[in-house]
Amino acid sequence: MSNVPAHNGVGLEQQFAGLGLEGRDHTGPRGGGRGGRGGGRYIPPHLRNRLDECPPDNEEISSLNVSGRRNGDVQTNTFQRRDNRGGGAGGYRGNDGNRFREPDDRWRGGRDNRSDNRGAYDDRSRDGGGGGINGPPRNNRWVEDERDRSGVSGSRWQERSNQQDDWSQPLARNEVLEAELFSNSGTVSNSGINFDKYDDIPVEATGEDIPASISSFADIKLTEIIRQNISMARYDRPTPVQKYALPFILSKRDLMACAQTGSGKTAAFLVPILNQIYEQGPVQVKNNNPRGRNKQYPLALVLAPTRELATQIYDESRKFSYRAKVRPCVVYGGADVVAQMRDQSRGCHLLVATPGRLADMIDRGKVGLDYVKFLVLDEADRMLDMGFEPQIRRIVEEDNMPPTGRRQTLMFPATFPKEIQRLAQDFLDNYIFLAVGRVGSTSENITQKIVWVAEDDKRSFLLDILNAAGLDRLSNANKDDKLAIVALPPQEESLTLVFVETKKGADALEEFLYRHGYPVTSIHGDRSQREREDALRVFRSGQCPVLVATAVAARGLDIPHVKHVINFDLPSDIEEYVHRIGRTGRMGNLGLATSFFNDKNRNMVRDLVELLQEAQQELPKWLEAIASESRWGGGTRGRTGGKRFGGGFGSRDYRQADRSKASHTTGPARPGGGFSNFGGAAPHFNHYGGYGGFSGGNSGYNNYNASGASGTDWWGN
DNA sequence: AAAAAAT
Structure with a gap:
């Protein structure tokens, strides 16, 4: 203590x-x-x-750009950008337009258009209507940026007016941008949300001096910008994680919050961070790198494991920074690094990044972390799973970032394995531990069906399911006519996400469905970034309401209206399963998850049965039989040595918690489940020890990857 | 043996 x-x-x-x-x-x-x-x-x-x-004499205020004075190169670039966007026909803007009109691209993810167009994408998404369509990009923020820079360039801090220093007042409206940012908000977020379910979600906070939770956004003092953007995004009521995380973060506490993406987590950290930045105003940056042109010093850094997730967080941050002088940026691999740097040079206060590309940018001297006051590790457990720990530590510990305690650090893992606990020990200071039950996943929001389907029958079975879904598709006559497919109406209300285990399998299944006339696209890690983004976009929009995906899409992605998740191939561990089915039933909506089960999947049968029981799902007799059979043969339970969840809790604890409706208070560990498994974790006392009850023996849920006695894993081992 | 991520 x-x-x-x-x-x-x-x-x-x-x-x-x-x-x-x-x-x-x-x-x-x-x-x-x-x-x-x-x-x-x-x-x-x-x-x-x-x-x-x-500021001391040798410092200058630079809200946007450390070097302050913009050199000729940069200005030239700037003008090129404008011209491109204004002109529409040439430059990447033109490509961009083509991409949308090209039918093949449109529904198959544009696989043939190889040129890297992240720049174009950026222009479109960032400045929105500001440029491309209606002439010169007179984004108000842009104008303000210029004004700020002119204030900077004289290095005469005192001349700057209060107005300019004040980041808490909204800039003028920009209706085109507004429409772009918020147009989807209403329909998407409010249709069918089950707020009663929401209120049932158990939450528990542990730690010292825990601030009171809120029940409405009106309960906390927020800047006008944030308040207005919250209401424009139609975030009427805070989600459970927001009710707790918002006041915690606003009161400057470090936080370890175990929550799913669909729980409203992103806004839960973006809102309080941006609000603080708006209140705070520009930060004085010491120009310690006169040669480093356009080096940016973000005030907030958000690290995410996948490119898609980073993009998603960035998109959300644009909503909350609308009409603000604060400028969010995103960097990740697979996209044009020059375009990203150029974008950053326009100012970068909140940076969303995947670790690899960020490290690259740091090496290039384009980003400095010296002034990061807010650090967020989103899906932190997954980042460790993916082997990012060295890069994360390099970024956090070896690059001038203010140390633990002098920055505010927020970690958002879905689980709390040992590796995360260790990271928490190093990165967090007197943190609050927040455990939020699953919103969907294993709750009753999602109906989980397991069907026995032999390997050879999978395809025809899938066709049956898709037919039953009543999707519009092409007739036999014109099924090879890609133009005709584009003519299908968007079917955004019935999105179906089909998971397969391998990239090859994804390609093959997409091709198969395509030949059968389905508006389908696919996504996996061997696709170019451009293709991945396109696939997601046409899926989201309903243009291709069927998406075949590998694990790349299993976690974190928030796609509203996914009605049905189909595990064409079941994954080999239950965690992955939970993440996958969590793509449906988002934000309190109802969802359906169907899994094809056969001999190959025996290895995870017990975990699966257990999960189904705890989520109060229908349990097929044959599945139960297989499970008990496998128990008979001697299983893996109780073995030690689970790497991922050693000593901590796995998803099981969430499942228990879901049903136990633990109280929203802090307290000592209570025997018998519920959030005592979190609470008992007592992060302040016991970082390395097991929590008792789940660290070994028969209760050890540590060994998710172990294969069952009689079964083989998915690969046939 | 899969997938993800900087090039």
Whole structure:
């Protein structure tokens, strides 16, 4: 217990002190400094305390660009971008347009169009209508950016007006951009959301001095920008994870939150982080790298395991930074690094990245982490699974990022294995542990069906299912006419996601379905980034309501309206299964998951049966029989040595928690399940030890990868 | 033996 209460007595005031305002006393533990909550006109802290902020002579304020003065090269680039977008016909804008019109591309993911067009994609998504369609890209933010830069270039800090320093006031509206960012919000987020189910989701917070949770967004003081963007995104009510994480993060605590992506997690960290940045205003950046042109120093860094997830988080961040001077950026591999750097040079306050590309950017001297005050590791457990730990540690520990305690660090894993606990030990300071039950996945939101299908029958069985779904497809007469397929109406209400185990299998199955006239596309890791994005887009939009996917799409992706997940091939471990079926039943909607089971899948039968029972799903007799048969042969339960969940908890704990409806309080471990398995984890006391009950013996759910006694794994071993 | 991720 390293913290006395006084330690926790610092509220927002300390945040601001931490944000480059060293050497100034705050006015007492919980004094007048609570972010202007006291009443009267809201004054952002950085303006209330202007006198304290005067930068030393050798520093200049650079909200957007450290080098401040933009050199000729960059300006040339800038103008090229504008021309391209305005002109429409030439440059990547033209390609972009073509891509949408080209029928083959449109529904098959544009596989033939190889040129890397991430730049084009960026232009479109970022500035939206600002440019391409209606002439010059007069994005208001852009205009503001220029003004900021001119303020910077003189290095005369005092001349900057309050107006310019104040990031808490919204910029003028931009209706085109607004439409782009928020047009989908209403229909998508509100249709069929089961908020009653939401309220049932158990949540538990553990740690010292836990701030009160909220029940409405109105319960916390948020800047006007955030409030308006929340309402435009139609986030009427906070989700469970938001109810807790928002006040925690706003009160400057480190956080370990075990929650799924569909739980509203992304907004749960973006809202409070961006809000703090808006309140804080520009940060003074020491120009310690005069030769590094356009080096950017983001204030917030979000790391995500996959490119698609990074893109998704970035898209969300654009909503919450609409009308703000704060500019989000995203970088990831597989896309044009030059285009990404160019985009960054326009300013980068919140950076979303996959680890590899970020490390690359750091090496190139284009990104500095010296001023990162908010660090988020999204899907942290998966990043470790994927072997990112060295890169994460390199980024966090070996590159000038403010150390633990001087930045705010938030980790969002889905599970809490030992590796994550170790990382928490190193990265987090006096953190709050937040456990949120699954929103969908194993809950009753998803109907899980297991059917016995022999390997040879899988395809025809799949066709039966798709036929029953009533999808529009091409007649035999024109099934080879790709143009005709484009004419199919979007069927966004009945998206079907088909998982296979191998990339080859994905290709083959897509081809098979295509030959049968289905509007299908596919995604896997051997596709170019462009193809992956296109596939996801046409799937989301309903243009291709059937998507064949490998594990690349299993986790984190939030695609509304996935009605049906089909495990054409069951995965070999239950965790993967849980993630896959979690693509449906998002945000409280109902979903269906059908899995083809045969001899190849015996290895996971017991975990599967157990999961079905705990989720109160129908359990086929034959499956039960196989399970008990396999138990007879001697199983893997109780063996030690599980790597991924050693000592910690696996998904089982969530499943238990789902049903136990643990109280929303902190407390000592309670025997008998529920969140005592989290709570008992007592992250502050016991990082390395097991939690008792789940670390060994017959209760050891540690060994997900072990194969069953009589079965083989998917590969036939 | 699969998949993911920087080139």
